[in-house]
Amino acid sequence: MIILRTLLLITLSLLMSMAAKAEIDNPGSPDNYWYQIDVLIIRRLDKVINSQEAWPPVAVHRMPLNAIKLYTVQQHTVDKLFLPESVNSTEQETMRLGIDQAADLPLETSTPVDRIPDITTEPFIQLPSNDQLLNREAASIKRSRDYQLIYQASWRMELPPETHDVHIYIEAGQQVGDDYELEGIITLSAYRFLHAAPQLWFNRLNPIQPIHQLILGRNLLVESQSQASTLTMSTALERSLPRVRHYTGNFLMEDSRQLHSNIINYFDSPTIAVLLAITPYKV
Numbered sequence: 425m426i427i428l429r430t431l432l433l434i435t436l437s438l439l440m441s442m443a444a445k446a447e448i449d450n451p452g453s454p455d456n457y458w459y460q461i462d463v464l465i466i467r468r469l470d471k472v473i474n475s476q477e478a479w480p481p482v483a484v485h486r487m488p489l490n491a492i493k494l495y496t497v498q499q500h501t502v503d504k505l506f507l508p509e510s511v512n513s514t515e516q517e518t519m520r521l522g523i524d525q526a527a528d529l530p531l532e533t534s535t536p537v538d539r540i541p542d543i544t545t546e547p548f549i550q551l552p553s554n555d556q557l558l559n560r561e562a563a564s565i566k567r568s569r570d571y572q573l574i575y576q577a578s579w580r581m582e583l584p585p586e587t588h589d590v591h592i593y594i595e596a597g598q599q600v601g602d603d604y605e606l607e608g609i610i611t612l613s614a615y616r617f618l619h620a621a622p623q624l625w626f627n628r629l630n631p632i633q634p635i636h637q638l639i640l641g642r643n644l645l646v647e648s649q650s651q652a653s654t655l656t657m658s659t660a661l662e663r664s665l666p667r668v669r670h671y672t673g674n675f676l677m678e679d680s681r682q683l684h685s686n687i688i689n690y691f692d693s694p695t696i697a698v699l700l701a702i703t704p705y706k707v
Contacts, residue, residue: 457584457614458707459685460551462558464699465575465596465606466565467626479673485625491593491609494579496550502539543580545707548592551578557701561688574606574696580705583614600629600670606696608677618702621680626695627671 543549553559556578565573575596583590590612597605608624677693683702691698 456704456706458580458582458705459618460557460578460580460701460703460705461592461612462556462578462701462703463575463610464558464562464565464573465594465624466697466699467572467574467606468695468697469570469572479628480675482669482671482673483625483676484669485607485674485676487593487607487609488591491591492548493593494548494550494577497541497543497552500541500546500549504536504538507536507539547581548579551580557703558688558699561699571697581612583612583618585614587614589613594624598629603627603629603670605629610698610700611680618683618685619680620683620689620691620700620702622677622691622698622700624677624696624698625674626677628673630670630672 541549543551543555556562556576558576558578562573562576565571575594579592581590591609592612593609595604595607599605605627606624607627608622611619611621611623613619613621675693675695677691677696677698679691679693679698681689681691683689683700685702685704687701689700689702691700
């Protein structure tokens with residue numbers, strides 16, 4: 425509790441120092457509207473919330489069909505076995521070796537290499553830990569006895585003025601069947617101001633599965649091994665069609681507010697909280 429209060433005090437003090445800013449925050453260049461987004465989602469470890477009686481009735485939730493799933497670099501990498509022999513690999517090898525080591529490379533080679541995404545220029549790719557900006561806050565929360573960190577992600581994206589809503593698909597925590605402990609979206613937009621609107625469900629999972637799934641060897645209750653395993657692609661059709669639900673109750677967190685860049689924006693609810701930082705990024 426003390427840790428989260430400290431984070432709140434820091435956030436509020438920074439908000440007060442920037443209260444005079446009424447217009448949209450951007451890097452200052454009219455042709456550069458890229459940002460880095462850092463998100464932490466926290467669960468309250470409360471006995472009242474964990475009791476069966478406290479859970480509201482089940483509310484089936486559906487995500488927009490155009491919600492964007494974040495991917496890791498590994499998931500975006502195309503194996504060289506699937507690339508044509510004519511692919512020019514000089515640029516890829518230069519990126520791997522560095523300019524000094526790559527000085528002796530021929531101008532062109534015919535041997536393909538893995539096609540690796542460039543996290544400095546491509547959006548919606550999960551950044552490695554050393555590029556995440558809320559690691560200190562995440563470490564503090566992990567040490568707390570009152571809160572549990574259930575989701576951490578960082579990515580870069582463009583949000584020019586008057587852009588349409590961008591929905592980021594979220595799923596994390598334990599899993600039963602196709603359902604996760606945490607599911608939902610965070611909507612980002614930039615009309616007059618930068619806005620974020622989390623719509624997240626924290627589900628009480630039911631470990632009892634239909635007998636045909638048990639026969640097929642589906643795990644009853646699986647702790648996500650890594651964010652990479654939880655962020656596998658679901659097709660638009662799968663997310664739009666009704667399916668068997670494996671939760672017996674859920675809490676909804678729904679909020680919307682203006683964002684300020686270079687500080688931690690805080691969204692709260694009785695069950696979960698969201699810390700979101702949006703930082704101007706020069707491509």
